[in-house]
Amino acid sequence: MAETDKRQGNRLAVRAKATADRAIAFWKYCSEGVWSDTRRTWQVNTIKILNLSVRSFLNTDLQTRASSLTYNTLLAIVPALALLFAIGRGFGFQNLMQSQLFNFFPAQREVLSTAFGFVDQYLAQASEGIFVGVGLVFLLWTMISLMSNIEMSFNRVWGINSDRSLGRKIIDYTAILFLLPILMICQSGVSLLMSTTILDNIHIRFITPALKIILDCTPFFLTWISYTGMYLLFPNTKVKFKNALLCGLLGGTAFQVLQFLFLTGQLYVSKYNAIYGSFAFLPLLLIWLQLVWTITLAGAVLCYSSQNIFQFNFRNDVNAISLDYKRKIALVIMTVIVKRFENQEPPLTVAGFAELYHMPARLISALIDEMTGAGLLSVVMSNGDEHAYQPAVDPNIITLGYVLKKLNAHGSSDFIPYFKNEFEEIIELIDDRIENMVSNTSDILLKNLKVNIKGTPK
Numbered sequence: 001m002a003e004t005d006k007r008q009g010n011r012l013a014v015r016a017k018a019t020a021d022r023a024i025a026f027w028k029y030c031s032e033g034v035w036s037d038t039r040r041t042w043q044v045n046t047i048k049i050l051n052l053s054v055r056s057f058l059n060t061d062l063q064t065r066a067s068s069l070t071y072n073t074l075l076a077i078v079p080a081l082a083l084l085f086a087i088g089r090g091f092g093f094q095n096l097m098q099s100q101l102f103n104f105f106p107a108q109r110e111v112l113s114t115a116f117g118f119v120d121q122y123l124a125q126a127s128e129g130i131f132v133g134v135g136l137v138f139l140l141w142t143m144i145s146l147m148s149n150i151e152m153s154f155n156r157v158w159g160i161n162s163d164r165s166l167g168r169k170i171i172d173y174t175a176i177l178f179l180l181p182i183l184m185i186c187q188s189g190v191s192l193l194m195s196t197t198i199l200d201n202i203h204i205r206f207i208t209p210a211l212k213i214i215l216d217c218t219p220f221f222l223t224w225i226s227y228t229g230m231y232l233l234f235p236n237t238k239v240k241f242k243n244a245l246l247c248g249l250l251g252g253t254a255f256q257v258l259q260f261l262f263l264t265g266q267l268y269v270s271k272y273n274a275i276y277g278s279f280a281f282l283p284l285l286l287i288w289l290q291l292v293w294t295i296t297l298a299g300a301v302l303c304y305s306s307q308n309i310f311q312f313n314f315r316n317d318v319n320a321i322s323l324d325y326k327r328k329i330a331l332v333i334m335t336v337i338v339k340r341f342e343n344q345e346p347p348l349t350v351a352g353f354a355e356l357y358h359m360p361a362r363l364i365s366a367l368i369d370e371m372t373g374a375g376l377l378s379v380v381m382s383n384g385d386e387h388a389y390q391p392a393v394d395p396n397i398i399t400l401g402y403v404l405k406k407l408n409a410h411g412s413s414d415f416i417p418y419f420k421n422e423f424e425e426i427i428e429l430i431d432d433r434i435e436n437m438v439s440n441t442s443d444i445l446l447k448n449l450k451v452n453i454k455g456t457p458k
Helices: 002-031 042-059 062-091 094-104 106-126 131-158 166-198 202-233 241-268 271-279 281-312 315-319 323-342 350-357 361-373 400-409 424-440
Strands: 377-382 386-391
Touching (some): 062 131, 202 281, 350 361
């Protein structure tokens, strides 16, 4: 009996160890090894998206950005509502827009009621004397500043260092600001029509339950559309619609869940009234705004991750790539581009190159940017709005030595004081060896090298 128990215990220990080993191996694969897996199955893609989302969420300091946007939103609440109601008054729909905002933000009724009082005073002052022009300029500047900060936060998530130009910001953001209240009015009109005319029509009463469900789901539809548009339009880069739509659905649903939790949770925070008095809504508003922007930026991270997972293949290897291997890959890329140009093949995009030759897109993008800056490649438009690349000079002069010389000369040099004088002998020796290598390869045209321009097998 004791022997049997001992054997059973050994089996359990072996199974436990095997399970632990598998769990550790799976964790190592999910955290690091997945980036060396070039398969494009949905399982591998899902792990990559989750991996990159978590890394981006931690690395881009989203909580700090959410706090910054919370502060900007707090400053822009009254001017934003003033703009909405100024346009709404022009159409005679001010009361309708108020009820629409109450329905859309049920958890913030007290904040909105207070803000509406400020808005009335703001509009009354803005319509008198010289304040008309100054008030309008301040109002537009506040809103454009908020949208510019939103764009900047989205661009940081996407790793984009250049924002829109000031002129484009003014045109795009002003169009959004004037279209938003019009869309709200149209949506209010449709909801009013469905709730009063269509639902009461005895001839179509059989579809009344379906229409009531649609009306109840209207806040979800509006939120999904808003989040999808935000993820699609704010980053200063091309975002694929399917990625923006998926993340818009997730972000919008999370927003509605947050609304529900705040609406039900306010019943249990009556003690805030005893502490803050009439300002009890303020800490709740700040918490709500912080969470809303955190959800929004998390959705932006997920959108970025789902669109760019293949850019991070071999992530650890790319970060530690040797100079020798980097130059070899750069020369291969240049050769393929030259050969495709000579054979009148369509120019390749970064994504197209990565797919054909199974290389990490992030490395290809960095090397192509370097060769473009060195004057070896030029950008052309492919499929209307995608960047593709072709030789910037005559292929008949693009030799192996020419490319190496251009790459070696690209970038800053001779900026350290006294460095050249202090180490003159070593520098001259290095320069002579490099010059000999360039000269020995100056008769090797890249267009004559043998390379498969259709891609490599998997």
